[in-house]
Amino acid sequence: MNDRVIQVQPSQIDLGWRARTDTAEIDALADTIKRDGQITPIALSKQKGKKPYELIAGFRRMMACKKLKRKVLAVIVANQHAESALRIQIIENVQRRNFSSIEMGEALIRWKGIFDTKPDKFPKNGKKQPRFSLYVALQLHIAESTAALAIQLATTLSAEDKKRINGIADTKKRSEAERKALSEIRRMSRERRLHKKAEERQRQRKQSESDDEGTGASLHRVERGDWQSWIPKWMDKSYKFDLCLTDPPYSLHWSPIAYKERKALGEAPSWDQLDVSWVFEVAKAMSATATIVSFCSVEAVGTYQNVFDEMGWKYRGALIWHKTDPAPQSRPGYSHAKEAIVWATRGTAHFTPWKNAGSSEAHDVITGPTCRGKERFDHPTQKPVWLMERLLRRHASKGHLVVDPFAGVGSTLVACKQLDIAGLGCEQKQKFHKIAISRLEVAQLK
Incomplete structure (x- = not known):
């Protein structure tokens, strides 16, 4: 100088x-x-x-x-x-913490344009140049993942989103907006990897389509459409389900009287709101010793009990799933760390819940985390596979046929495939249906 x-x-x-x-x-x-x-x-x-x-x-x-x-x-x-001039500029901003992640990413993209003009190997010793994200991480004394995600954020976001986030004056709110944007990028990346892996697995799979038509353990499918369309179709094929394990939306209050009135008027219930009338229809496709296990809000437990009583089923009780990592609250109060799981059987002759569980009893509180990391997809109420496996081991066995009329991204059916239990499901939303199909394709028998 x-x-x-x-x-x-x-x-x-x-x-x-x-x-x-x-x-x-x-x-x-x-x-x-x-x-x-x-x-x-x-x-x-x-x-x-x-x-x-x-x-x-x-x-x-x-x-x-x-x-x-x-x-x-x-x-x-x-x-x-x-390159040296740009490096000094970036270091100055890193030290003063003036960067938003988007700005850092844009600076690193500019740096990468210079870096890419370099030879692949160092001229002095012939060693290969490190990847760019590692190179700048060492230069700036930051984590490589920080550099990589900043570049991804700046590359992926639209100019409109960048302007919106950079225009947020409050540092805390701007950081939160960046975190949400990064979370969305990661989710999209997971979905792309999943679909790519599923396509590759599908190409490699030698099993013919006809092998999937039986009711044995090879039957694992999620159909596109709602339960109102698929329950009658499955009944036409003479399917008899031994277990219904599902997680329906639960935003509407319902009563058996209201259901009967709507049925008399010929009105079909709406899929996207809670309507427990699905229980009546699914029950028609269940076997003589069947079990229904359904997630619901704690407030809806009594409603489900009334439904099962109305159908003449035996209400067996409610379990609680205690979430160890509930979503944080925006205001002081109790975190929503629990969901209820009601179960009922058609009469007394049903599959013994502890037959596959390795013990003669089980607590009615199941404790564990929600979906995180690679398992998480863009579904608001996605259930973790470990939880669905736990319930399947308690309420089903190899040779049974399971149905999930609200399949979502397919956690129930993935668990079925991993445990070698036959399963069918349906999902109305195309985006979730596509993810469920890909997850089923890559799922492996445990």
Whole structure:
């Protein structure tokens, strides 16, 4: 770097890439410069373009001087090549924590453009260059995952979303918006990987389509459509289900009287709201020793008991799933850390719940985490496979046929396939149906 300090007009300086700087910081620095003068020069590099210089370091000082309407600035012109200059700019912002993840990603994308022009190997020792995310992580002393995700965020988000997030003044809210955006990117990436893996598995699979038509353990399918369409079709094929394990939406209150009135009027219930009338229809396709196990809100347990009594089924009780990682609350109060699971049997001759469980009893509280990481997809009430496996081991056995009329992203059917228990399901929403099919394709027998 040339140690000689020169004076340059602000109009001759190209700001280049810059992260945001808080206005309060610039105001405070302007007061200091007004009182003491510009003690520290601004670092520039020469460039070819409309403006002869590009800013390397000292953005806040430059903004403070411009605020004071100074006609010339004290600068040092550094003999830095493009990568070194950009590296200094980024480090300055990293140290001051001015970056949003989007801004860091955009800076790193610019850096990558320079990095990609380098030879694949170091000229001195012939060793291979590290991947870019690792290279910048070592240069900036940050985690490689931080660099990689910042690049992914800046690459994937639309210009409109970037502008919206960067326009959030509150740092906490901006960080939250970035986290949500990153979460969405990860979810989309998981879905792409899942579908790609499923397509590859499908190509490799030698089993013919006809092998899937029986009611043996090879039967694992999720159909597109709602239960109102598929229950009659399955009945036409003479399927008799031994277990209904499902997680219906539960946002509407219901009573058996209301169901009978709607049935008399010929009105079909809406899929996207809780309507426990599905229990009456599913029961028609159940075997003589069948069991129904259904998730519901704690408040709806009594309603389900009334439904089972109305049908003449034996209500067996309610389990509680205690979530060890419930969603955080936005205001003070109790976290929603529980869901009820009601179960009932058609008469007394039913599959003994502990036959496959390895013990003669089980607690009615099941404790464990919700879906996280690679298992999580964009379904608001997705159930973890471990939980569905636990319930299947208690209420079904190999040779049984399971149905899930609200399959979602297919957790029940994935658990069935892993335990070698036949299962059928249906899902109305195309997006969830596609994920369920891919999950079933890649699921393996345990």
